[in-house]
Amino acid sequence: MRDTAMPDTPLLRLYRKFTRYPAGHWLFSRAVCFKAPYFGSIKPTIRVLEAGRCEATIPHRRAVQNHIGTVHAIALCNLAELCAGVMTDASLPRDMRWIPKGMTVSYLKKANGTMRAVATPMIPIVSAAEGYDLPVNVDVLDPAGDKVFHAEIRMWLSPKR
Template sequence: MTDANRLLTLYRKITRWPLGHWLFSRAVCVKAPYFGSIAPRIVRLEHGRCEAVIRDRRAVHNHIGSVHAIALCNLAELTAGVMTDASLPAGMRWIPKGMTVSYLKRAKGRMHAVATPMIAVVVAESGYELPVNVDVLDPAGDRVFHAEIRMWLSPKR
């Protein structure tokens, strides 16, 4: 991986500006509009790690007033995808292949997701599966949700 990764370079440039994290997060949601439904804020991005937060607001609640399970899934997929894209070697592409989730505790308050790969991201001549670990924490730092997202990485045609 080199710093030539366009997404990571853009993140580093934009986040130096006032409101840069907000602007970068909005740009990600323009590229993938469905993620806008949870109004995420990407707060850290580097090779092999992405962190994002969502506010505790009515739009992401379920019928019992906690953060909805699917909002947590969206947050997990967002952080896993952005981390994968920022860690991708030149000449490779990715797509989510599957997700396994565990709801560990009632999700109340601001949610903080952390995505990291479970193996090294490498250049390959054929496709391979990259498992990504995503933990979502509540304001007390307790894990409320865990996902393993399997990304399919392959050479660009």
């Protein structure tokens, strides 16, 4: 039985539907990239999606490397924005909408191997009569679990018209 307190957004319903099957995470991730094609450049796989949390990975491959052979800073930004956006969309009350407003990033160490991003909101996501900033925390970890990158992404949430 599903917890009725959890949001039942269209994106969460789609995620649950796809991920019941083998290769469902991959297929769901391709669907997200079809809707927002630029994210396809990093070949992400959304591994966990629930209200208030999104985890996604990108493989370390030549197309995302910089001149020293590590994962490029902008590929990490792309991964962070994808995770923050998908988490926000999956957590949003039906009467609200969102758009990214800004991003502050810190590169903490060289990024080698498959990168895993974890996005969580820094405040509760709620319905409101007026727009408000939603800060989203995104940490990117290397295969050893070391934090290589941190982003705070500000989403602008506002009532639907």
